[in-house]
Amino acid sequence: MSNAYEKYYVPEQSPWPFVGAVALFLIAFGAGHLVNEVTRDKEGYGSYLLMAGVAILIFMLVGWFRNVIDESMTGLYSKQMDRSFRQGMSWFIFSEVMFFFAFFGALFYARLIAMPWLDGASNNAMTAEILWPEFVAHWPMIKTPGGTETTAMPWQGLPLYNTIILLTSSVTLQFAHTAMEQNKRGQLKLMLLLTVLLGATFLTLQGYEYVHAYQDLGLKLDSGIYGNTFFLLTGFHGMHVTLGAIFLLVIFLRILLKNHFTAHHHFAFQAAAWYWHFVDVVWLCLFVFVYVL
Amino acid sequence: MSTVTTDPHAHGDHHDEHHHSPPAGLKRWLYTTNHKDIGTLYLLFALTMFFIGGAMAMVIRAELFQPGLQLVQADFFNQMTTVHGLIMVFGAVMPAFTGLANWLIPMMIGAPDMALPRMNNWSFWILPFAFSILLASLFMEGGGPGFGWTFYAPLSTKYSGDSTALFVFSVHIMGISSIMGAINVIVTIFNLRAPGMTWMKMPLFVWTWLITAFLLIAVMPVLAGTVTMVLTDKYFGTSFFDAAGGGDPVLFQHIFWFFGHPEVYIMILPAFGIVSSIVPTFARKPLFGYASMVYATSSIALLSFLVWAHHMFTTGMPVFAELFFMYCTMLIAVPTGVKVFNWVATMWRGAMTFEVPMMFALAFIVLFTIGGLSGLMLAITPADFQYHDTYFVVAHFHYVLVTGAIFSIIAAAYYWLPKWTGHMYDETLGQWHFWCSLISVNMLFFPMHFVGLAGMPRRIPDYALQFADFNAFISIGGFAFGLSQLIFVWVLVKCIRGGEKATAQVWEGAEGLEWELPSPPPYHSFTTPPHVK
Numbered sequence: 001m002s003n004a005y006e007k008y009y010v011p012e013q014s015p016w017p018f019v020g021a022v023a024l025f026l027i028a029f030g031a032g033h034l035v036n037e038v039t040r041d042k043e044g045y046g047s048y049l050l051m052a053g054v055a056i057l058i059f060m061l062v063g064w065f066r067n068v069i070d071e072s073m074t075g076l077y078s079k080q081m082d083r084s085f086r087q088g089m090s091w092f093i094f095s096e097v098m099f100f101f102a103f104f105g106a107l108f109y110a111r112l113i114a115m116p117w118l119d120g121a122s123n124n125a126m127t128a129e130i131l132w133p134e135f136v137a138h139w140p141m142i143k144t145p146g147g148t149e150t151t152a153m154p155w156q157g158l159p160l161y162n163t164i165i166l167l168t169s170s171v172t173l174q175f176a177h178t179a180m181e182q183n184k185r186g187q188l189k190l191m192l193l194l195t196v197l198l199g200a201t202f203l204t205l206q207g208y209e210y211v212h213a214y215q216d217l218g219l220k221l222d223s224g225i226y227g228n229t230f231f232l233l234t235g236f237h238g239m240h241v242t243l244g245a246i247f248l249l250v251i252f253l254r255i256l257l258k259n260h261f262t263a264h265h266h267f268a269f270q271a272a273a274w275y276w277h278f279v280d281v282v283w284l285c286l287f288v289f290v291y292v293l
Numbered sequence: 294m295s296t297v298t299t300d301p302h303a304h305g306d307h308h309d310e311h312h313h314s315p316p317a318g319l320k321r322w323l324y325t326t327n328h329k330d331i332g333t334l335y336l337l338f339a340l341t342m343f344f345i346g347g348a349m350a351m352v353i354r355a356e357l358f359q360p361g362l363q364l365v366q367a368d369f370f371n372q373m374t375t376v377h378g379l380i381m382v383f384g385a386v387m388p389a390f391t392g393l394a395n396w397l398i399p400m401m402i403g404a405p406d407m408a409l410p411r412m413n414n415w416s417f418w419i420l421p422f423a424f425s426i427l428l429a430s431l432f433m434e435g436g437g438p439g440f441g442w443t444f445y446a447p448l449s450t451k452y453s454g455d456s457t458a459l460f461v462f463s464v465h466i467m468g469i470s471s472i473m474g475a476i477n478v479i480v481t482i483f484n485l486r487a488p489g490m491t492w493m494k495m496p497l498f499v500w501t502w503l504i505t506a507f508l509l510i511a512v513m514p515v516l517a518g519t520v521t522m523v524l525t526d527k528y529f530g531t532s533f534f535d536a537a538g539g540g541d542p543v544l545f546q547h548i549f550w551f552f553g554h555p556e557v558y559i560m561i562l563p564a565f566g567i568v569s570s571i572v573p574t575f576a577r578k579p580l581f582g583y584a585s586m587v588y589a590t591s592s593i594a595l596l597s598f599l600v601w602a603h604h605m606f607t608t609g610m611p612v613f614a615e616l617f618f619m620y621c622t623m624l625i626a627v628p629t630g631v632k633v634f635n636w637v638a639t640m641w642r643g644a645m646t647f648e649v650p651m652m653f654a655l656a657f658i659v660l661f662t663i664g665g666l667s668g669l670m671l672a673i674t675p676a677d678f679q680y681h682d683t684y685f686v687v688a689h690f691h692y693v694l695v696t697g698a699i700f701s702i703i704a705a706a707y708y709w710l711p712k713w714t715g716h717m718y719d720e721t722l723g724q725w726h727f728w729c730s731l732i733s734v735n736m737l738f739f740p741m742h743f744v745g746l747a748g749m750p751r752r753i754p755d756y757a758l759q760f761a762d763f764n765a766f767i768s769i770g771g772f773a774f775g776l777s778q779l780i781f782v783w784v785l786v787k788c789i790r791g792g793e794k795a796t797a798q799v800w801e802g803a804e805g806l807e808w809e810l811p812s813p814p815p816y817h818s819f820t821t822p823p824h825v826k
Contacts, residue, residue, distance in 0.1 A: 010406045010817060013316065013324040017415035024469070025422035028462035032426065035458040039528045064411070084408040084480050091476045095510045102518025102548055106533055114541035122611060131536075146537030222530030225539035232525065 009078050011071065016064035023060055026053030069268075073260070082267055089271045093278050096240070100282055103236065107229040107289065111139050114225070118145050144224035151217040153230065155291035158209050162202055163287045166241075169198035170280045173248075173273055183263045185255070192252045195276070199245035206238050233290055240279045247272040315816055323418070326410035327816060328395045329713075331417050335392025336706075338421060340782075342384035343699075345428070347775050349377035354771035357764050360756050370754035371439035372431060378442025382560065383467045384424050386694065389702045390563040391416075391474045394502050396713065398478060400807035400814060401496045403487025403823045408480040416473035423466035430456035430463075441752060443553070446534035446545040450526040457527055461520045468513040475509035478502055487806070489825035493584065496805050500587050501566030504594045508555045508562075511598075516552040519545070543608050550601035558597045561693060562590060564661075564701030565632055568654045570805075571708050572636050575651035576643030577802040582635040589628035589635075596625050606677045615674045622672035626665070633662055648800075649723035653704035656731055657697060664692025667742065682752075685745025691738045703730075703781065710785075711799045715813040716792035722784045729777035736770025 030049025037044040071077060119137035120128030128135065132145040140152035153159065176191035210231075213219040221231045251272050254260040261269055315321050315330065325331060352373045356364050365373070395413065399406055407413045431437035435454035438444065449457060482503045486495070495503075522545075525531040532538020534545045565586075573580045580586065602610060602618040636658050645651070667689040671677050680686060711717050740763045745751075749760045756764065795812040806825070810818060 011326050011410055013320070013326055014411050014414070015324050017411050018323045018418050020415050021418035021422055024419050024466055025426070028423070028466050029426055029429075029459070032430075032459035032462045035524070035528050036455045040455075080484060084484050087480045087483055088409055088412075088476050091479055091510055092472075095472050095476075095514045098511050099514035099518055102515040102551075103522075105515075105548060105551070106518075106522065106544060109544050109547060110533075110540060114536075114544060115539060117541075118536060118539065141539045144532070144537065144539045146532075148538065221525070222532075222538075224532055228525070228531040228533055228538070228540070232521075232531070 009076060009081055014064070014067060016060050016067065019056060020060040020064070023053050023057035026050070026056065028053075069254075069260070085267050085271070089274060093274060096278065097282075100233070100236070100285075103229065103233050104285065104289065107233065110225045110229065115139065115141060139226070141224055141226040146224070148222075148224050150219045150223035150227055152226070153209070153213060153217065153219055153291065155287065158205055158212070159287060159291045162205050162209075163283065165198050165202050165205070166280055166283050169195045169202070170277055172198065173276055177269070177273055180261065180266055180269060181263050185259075189252070189255060192248065192255065196245055196248050196252055199241055199248065199276075203238060203241055203245070206234065206241075230290055233286055237279065237282055237286055240275075240282070244272070244276045244279050247275060325414055326406070328399050328406045328410065328413065328818075329814070329816070331407075331410075331413050332392045332394075332396030333713075334417050335388045335395060335420075338417070339385050339389035339392060339702075340785075342380050342388070342424065344778070346377050346380035346385055347778065349373045349380070350771065351775055353377065354768040356754055357756070358768040359765070360758055360761050362755055365754070367754045368436060368439060371441075371752070372437045374752050375438050375441050375444075376427065376431065379427060379438075379464075380424070381694070382442060382556070383464075383471075384420075386560045386698045386702070387471060388420060390502075390505070390560070390698075391471075391478075393498075393563065393567070393702070393705055393709075394474075394478050397709065397807060398481055398499055398502060399485070400810060400818045401499050401805055402482065402485060402490050403806050403819050403825060404481060404485035405817045405819050407477050408485055409477050412473050413477050416470045416477065419466050419470050423463045423470065426459050426463040426466070430459040433459070443549060444520075444523060445549070446523060446526065446542050449523050450534055453527065458524065461524045464520045465517055468517045471509050471513045475506035475513075478506040479510070482506075487819070487822040487825050490806075493587070494825060496566075497569035497580065497583070497586055497590075498563065498566035501562040501569075501590050504590050505559050505562045508559050508594055508597065512552040512555040512559075515548060516556075519548045519552060522548070543605070543610075546605045546608060547602065550604045551598075553604065554601040555594075555597040557690075557693075558593055560698045561661075562593070564657065564698050565590060567701045567705045567708075568636060568657055569632075571650050571654040571704055572639050572658075574708075574800050574802040574804070575648060575654075576640045576645050578639055578643045579804075580635070581638035581641075582631070585631055586635055589631040592628040593625060596621060596628075600625065603672055603677075606674050607681045619672055619674045623669065626669055629665055633658060633665075648707075649718070649720065649727055650704045650708035652724070652727045653700050653707065656727070657700045657704065660692055660696035660700070660735075664689055664694075664697055667692065680745065682750055683745040684741040684749045684751055687751050688738050688741035688745055691741070695738065696734055700730075706781075706785070708800075709807075710788050711795035712807060712810075712812050712814065714789050714792075715795055715811075716788050717795050717799075718784050718788040718792065722780060722787070726777060726780040726784060729780065730774060733770050733773035733777055737767055737774050738770075740767050740770075 026049050030046050030051070030053055032046070033044055034046030034050055036042065037046050115137045116122070117124045118128060118132055118135055120126075121137070134147070135143075135145040142152055143149050172191045173195045176188050176195060179185075179187035179191060213230075219230065220227055222228075251261075251269050254268075315325075315327070322330060322334060325334075352365065353370065356362070356370055395407065398404070427437075433454070433456045435456065437456050438449075438453065438460040440448035440453055444460070482495070482499060522531070522533040526533050526535065526540075531540075533540045534542045536542070569580055569586060599621045600618055602614060603622045606615055606618075647655075667685070671680055671686065671689060707718060707723055744760050744763045744767075747760070749756055797811050798808045799812060800808075806823060807814070809823075
């Protein structure tokens with residue numbers, strides 16, 4: 001180990017984790033009530049609790065990150081701390097991969113196992129005959145065993161453009177990273193801004209696609225397993241893109257307004273970049289397995 | 294493991310320049326970044342939850358004391374079994390292990406603290422809130438969750454009450470807490486080991502926790518996905534688990550057990566680490582087969598991803614799948630056997646003494662093995678068709694969880710308590726605690742094997758008359774086990790408040806970095822890395 005006798009650094013006490021715990025409590029408790037209120041058309045205080053929770057969470061994030069940035073800028077952090085952050089971020093992304101894995105798993109199971117069985121495959125011929133005689137196995141499942149009908153979302157057009165947009169944003173982000181390492185601040189700002197704008201375009205088009213799906217195609221969240229997997233996978237991906245774009249925007253503002261980060265010292269930038277590449281890879285899997293195949 | 298020595302002035306010199314004595318008052322606990330404080334919080338929280346979950350078990354046993362419905366409604370009985378399971382798994386066993394990890398890993402590898410101390414505090418403090426939500430849901434109109442801790446669809450999607458949403462979100466928070474805790478453990482072990490603390494010199498408790506943390510990060514997000522699908526199925530009209538919409542209720546079980554089986558090992562691997570620390574100390578011999586222990590732990594973890602469907606043999610899977618999961622499950626007996634034989638071989642011709650931690654560790658080895666062997670019986674697909682959903686299953690997993698995980702946690706508490714508090718615990722009381730627990734726990738769970746084999750179904754508030762005598766006996770064992778744990782609290786309180794001064798090494802045969810620090814250790818264990826030879 002190169003820094004074998006470097007002194008350890010342990011951060012000071014901080015109120016932010018506890019504030020964050022209160023925020024998560026309000027979010028969970030509020031959301032738990034809100035879900036019941038919305039789906040049962042009841043009056044209640046769920047939305048207020050949820051909004052209060054989100055507000056406190058944002059307050060916490062700003063405060064906590066301000067602390068961390070201050071400590072980092074004053075040079076309190078050792079190389080070891082930096083490595084801890086990097087490894088922590090990598091494992092966090094791994095946990096996100098596993099979250100998407102659950103939904104992809106559901107998609108594959110539904111397509112490759114549940115759907116053929118509903119149509120009588122394996123030893124289910126009589127079950128299918130008695131329960132769902134009308135059902136024909138076909139993916140995208142535009143008619144469910146229960147009879148709900150919908151239309152499939154074609155991959156040509158909007159989804160294809162979105163794929164190109166998101167892939168391009170990963171390239172521009174890579175350019176931004178190179179610019180950072182070569183200390184070309186102008187190019188860094190331009191490329192980073194471009195990445196954020198491409199991300200925002202992606203999200204706008206995705207929103208437009210949802211409207212199109214609901215209004216023109218009759219493809220809805222409750223349109224059977226095809227609609228379920230389509231909206232949950234693209235929806236959670238969209239939430240992650242939103243988060244990643246905010247993350248990149250904050251990095252951009254830090255560079256633009258405060259001139260943060262140097263060629264050798266830019267963990268936050270790198271974490272945001274890793275996250276962005278990760279959502280990009282998830283989208284590629286989505287495009288192949290949800291749209292094309 | 295090789296011997297470990299500390300450079301005497303490595304952690305003596307720097308104390309004066311690092312004024313980190315604990316601040317006074319409530320703020321110390323709310324705002325702390327100290328691994329020992331957070332470890333203490335986790336352990337106290339786990340103990341509290343152990344008693345709350347235990348009280349629910351007492352309700353269950355009181356109702357089952359006699360056939361017929363006496364004390365509670367069937368609905369409430371279901372809520373008790375559900376919340377008892379959730380609390381014991383996510384509120385007692387897992388936080389207790391995380392608490393031990395917090396206290397011990399930095400001391401064992403020569404680190405000052407955990408790698409990400411503030412996140413550490415966050416991952417603790419969200420837990421009490423998550424469980425407040427879960428417990429609050431019991432008082433909602435329509436009652437709390439009553440679909441079993443495994444929340445199988447369609448019980449949780451079609452036939453559940455309004456509290457389901459609260460259940461889902463509280464599980465989300467528990468998951469976030471576990472993931473953050475696990476990331477912290479992994480990063481600490483990868484990054485903060487003292488120079489010379491090479492991989493194959495790490496104490497086994499550190500090794501087993503490293504692998505546990507990996508399992509946690511891999512499967513807790515899958516649990517989050519599962520509860521999310523339950524939420525949308527129940528409230529937003531999706532049909533992941535509904536055949537009419539093209540889904541499948543069996544899909545729920547696949548996703549749940551893909552999380553659930555590694556989860557089982559999450560609750561036992563750290564126990565292996567604890568027993569591997571305690572047995573060599575009281576046998577006064579180094580651990581037999583250290584390297585094989587490491588490889589056995591890793592293989593158990595890998596296999597844990599390939600056995601999930603052994604919980605679902607009766608769902609009508611294709612025969613090939615049944616056979617695959619049966620053989621993979623049986624394969625796990627091999628690395629587990631390696632561990633049991635290693636512990637036994639460690640004691641072979643050792644100069645053994647039988648203090649309380651050793652007694653609990655010995656009971657662990659015998660009783661966990663019983664639980665493991667009944668698991669092997671359950672793994673045999675055709676036999677499982679008979680055992681499935683009976684009290685035999687309840688007996689099996691309580692042997693591995695209570696006399697396995699919980700006994701190891703109690704053993705760990707006795708073993709490291711003098712290190713943490715600086716005082717020796719009361720040995721006589723501890724022995725009372727051990728013998729009362731040992732006898733009552735076997736009265737409680739052993740007859741469950743028999744009633745299970747005879748066909749008594751689990752999760753039922755009433756039962757056929759022929760099971761009455763056994764159930765009365767089981768309930769008496771249950772009450773006795775519950776009361777015995779009060780002795781433990783007495784021991785803890787007594788030990789925290791005072792007692793014979795403990796030396797740095799505490800136990801004659803104890804080896805490792807944590808025993809070279811004074812008892813109690815300084816607020817920040819090591820400010821510069823000790824040198825491990």
